[in-house]
Amino acid sequence: MPREGIDRAKSLRRRMTSWERTLWKRLRADRLGFHFRRQHPFGPYILDFYCHEARLCVELDSEAHQIFTHRQDSERDAYLEAHGIATLRLKNSEVGCDPLGSVQRILATCKLRSEPTDRL
Numbered sequence: 001m002p003r004e005g006i007d008r009a010k011s012l013r014r015r016m017t018s019w020e021r022t023l024w025k026r027l028r029a030d031r032l033g034f035h036f037r038r039q040h041p042f043g044p045y046i047l048d049f050y051c052h053e054a055r056l057c058v059e060l061d062s063e064a065h066q067i068f069t070h071r072q073d074s075e076r077d078a079y080l081e082a083h084g085i086a087t088l089r090l091k092n093s094e095v096g097c098d099p100l101g102s103v104q105r106i107l108a109t110c111k112l113r114s115e116p117t118d119r120l
Contacts, residue, residue: 019060019092020048026103027058034110043083045076050085054110057087060095086113 016024020038027036027049040050042057049058057080061073077087088109095102 017060017092019095022099023049023058023060023090023095023102026099027106032103032107032110034107034114042085043079045079047080051110054113055085056106056110056113057085058106059087059089060092061089 016038024038026032028038034051034053036058037050037052038048040047042050047057048060050056051058059073073089080087086109088106090102090105
């Protein structure tokens, strides 16, 4: 990762939105049994939240974001998927209205993605 990407990630960590702070309080310090990083640089992107064990990127999107950046999101998601990383997108309003439900959804996805796939 180029230095400017690392600096940008650090800057984003200092300027988290209220929704990101709400979610981070619940994800940090391995509280769910999974380790998350916030504003994690990966390739040309910075992921809002990332769990390496589950190979999961959690992105928080505003309603306006979903209207204006669909193509960019598709490109980003395809890039991550090519590297084995799934993207779970949550709306800011979901996190604001139901933070516990949002965390439960993230936890369920992490558990599903970290289960062995060779069960017989």
